[in-house]
Amino acid sequence: MTLDSTIAKVTARIEARSRTTRAAYLDRIARTAEAGPARAHLSCGNQAHAYAASGPDKAGLAEGAAPNLGIVTAYNDMLSAHQPFETYPALIREAARRAGGSAQVAGGVPAMCDGVTQGQPGMELSLFSRDVIALAAGVALSHNCYDAALYLGVCDKIVPGLVIAAATFGHLPAVFLPAGPMTSGLPNEEKSRIRRQFAAGEIDRAALMQAEMASYHGPGTCTFYGTANSNQMLMEFMGLHLPGASFVNPGTPLREALTIAGAERALAITALGKDFRPAGHILDARAFVNGMVGLMATGGSTNLVMHLPAMARAAGVLIEPEDFAEISAVTPLMARVYPNGLADVNHFHAAGGLGFMIGELLEAGLLHPDVKTVAGDGLHHYTQEPQLDGNRLVWREGARETLNDRILRPVSAPFQSSGGLRALSGNLGRAVIKVSAVADEHRQIEAPARIFADQYAVQAAFRAGEFTQDCIIVVRFQGPRANGMPELHMLTPLLGVLLGRGLKVALVTDGRMSGASGKVPAAIHVSPEAAEGGPLARLRDGDRLRLDATRGTLDVLDADLDSRAPIEADLSANASGLGRELFAAFRANVGPATSGASVVV
Structure with missing residues (x-):
């Protein structure tokens, strides 16, 4: 399909506005990449410090011929969405060894929960935590021992902070590994009704607490379509997740298989191989425009209107508010997920999810199809969905029709003609x-x-x-x-x-x-x-x-x-x-x- 004229115009305007900053950025990461695998330039003393505790990976790391992954993790076991990351490093290390590489936890970044700090003094640190996360990830990767980075993060400021870091270290490939949403609990509209009753003084705190605990009840992302799940959508539309990875529940065989596949893919796209895909080349103006289209089509979080310009600026791409407005005007609202409807993200995923939506938007010319992604060239990869064929992970063509038009609709019959x-x-x-x-x-x-x-x-x-x-x-x-x-x-x-x-x-x-x-x-x-x-x-x-x-x-x-x-x-x-x-x-x-x-x- 021909690219929509407004999408083309906005993209061209962003590229023109960013010409100087983007050129300087690409030059900077090119010079870093041309220096070759970082470990080749470390002294023996530098390397000994870096490999001292790496056990069976020591010999391969010292030889420097096999790729080494740096894991940047936002794990803590207070955030339900990040608790599953506790087991990811061991899984990734083992997968990397089987594939002939290695992996090390490069560092951790803080991850605060806005759900805990809402209305509390700690919320005044929330937005700034994004920049702290970018800084902390920068410290982790400054050891310069890695051929690609795996970023483990999900929630509100965490993913934007990690993307800023991935752009700053744009000479390295970057694969983002999500944890997935918790299974559905108390319906979101019921939770909202009970909150309104408490605000009006109609029920006591015990009844409110019972409802809240029934809503947020296990590992995984909160199931409403707030900033955390908007982040996950964004990573698929921008090509930083594996296709279909966003909304697979934690603790399932498919979730584990996707984590292993993410590590394997990161090893395959380093400068040591034949399919080098540095993050800075993926994060171009077209990718950010695709992300904005996804935000509008899903009715996503207003927080992303601030985070996207910050993420883009780190890659030399300059986004202005009018870009959002013009993209919104031509992007149909295709989803009704709470608070925009009664469904949660599990229902959205079951109805066809992001694969259906991306396919529809590509057909309508509302997305750039010719982008680089971690999965390969072209956004068409993200119309597929992952499945287990026995013990083998495969991608098959996703839903081409919505399975529930009260939750997800085609471009031809949207909930409204413009974005959210x-x-x-x-x-x-x-x-x-x-x-x-x-x-x-x-x-x-x-x-x-x-x-x-x-x-x-x-x-x-x-x-x-x-x-x-x-x-x-x-x-x-x-x-x-x-x-x-x-x-x-x-x-x-x-x-x-x-x-x-x-x-x-x-x-x-x-x-x-x-x-x-x-x-x-x-x-x-x-x-x-x-x-x-x-x-x-x-x-x-x-x-x-x-x-x-x-x-x-x-x-x-x-x-x-x-x-x-x-x-x-x-x-x-x-x-x-x-x-x-x-x-x-x-x-x-x-x-x-x-x-x-x-x-x-």
Whole structure:
């Protein structure tokens, strides 16, 4: 199929914008790759330190003729999604030995769970953990002993941080190995209903806790379509996973076979072989455009609107908000997965999943087919699905028709004609909104502003019964410079309650919402942020605002903001406690949300 004209135009614009930075990046990784296998240049003392504990792999490592994999792992056993990684290194080492190579754990990176830190001070470290992960992975790979890297990570900031590292070490091939989603538990809509009941004071905490434990009940990724599962989608659309690897449950024979196959594939694509596939060549403008299309087609997490520019910048590719907006306008929404529907990712996978979706989008000309991937040349590999034929892993053609059109639909009959995310701009700045779960009648709202300094003040006003009229709730000083840009997920249930009471309500913030944000219109990532003296810092209670997700606008209607001095908030309470004091330099030097809110790229 011919490539869609808008996809072609946006890609060409990104390539033109990135010409200088991309050329410098490719030159840098080419010079590193041309130096040859790193171990050949290490002194004998260097090598002895690197191989001292490698047991049966010592001789092969010393000879330097066989490929050596560096494993960068985000394992910890507090994150359900990362607990399965405990057993991966041993599995990978054994697979590498059978294939004539070796593997070493190069290093570990931190992995925090936003589900644990939601509404807590630790959430103010969450966004910055992405850059820490990139830095930690860089330290791990700086030993320069590896011919390819395997990245073990799943969740919110972990995969973006690892991709930044993979791009920075772009002279090395990179294969990402997921752990898969936990099996389905309490239905997501039931969990949401119980949360709303608790927010309204209709049930006690014991009932809430029982529901939460029934939802998050075992190893694997949370099953709703938030940032973690959006990450997994992205790795397939961008060609960094093996085809069909994203949504296979942990602890299954197929999951183990995919982990072994990932190690074998990484060994096959090093510079020592005949199919060298460095990560920097895979991570080009076309791959990032394919990722954006996948984000829109699935109604994925708003967090990726920040992470994708940061990931791309590490590879010399420059993405702007208008790129997301134009891609969204031509990409149909093909999936309904909670919070955009009742299904979870296991149901989505069973209905045909990413293989069906990629096949449909390729046929419609909405994806670049001619990309490099870890599986081979061309995105068509990702229309296949892995299966076990006895003990042998094979890939067969995936579903060509949806198996449940309430969850997954073809391009010809989508849930809506455009994607799940929209860019907003106006005299309040630039923002993004997720509309895939927002009903048409809620996509435009004009109402007076109620202004708050944090989500706890909103909760207090809710409990005091103050929200009795239509309003747009503004929560400012929540951006990366102010307090690290925590997710404001605690607001989701109470905003849903207000919507359920028949009020017209919306949220405007320079902070983030969860990747599971849904039914209430929320203009988030507003930039410039209030802490930089942006327009939000000049708003007052009662100013009339208009949020129009259909037109893509965000404005104050009846106030001359230029005539007002910006409010300066007291942020001292956010400067210390639970490690926040360690991140002062991050808050002082972070870039704007529109370019990824990053410190390192």
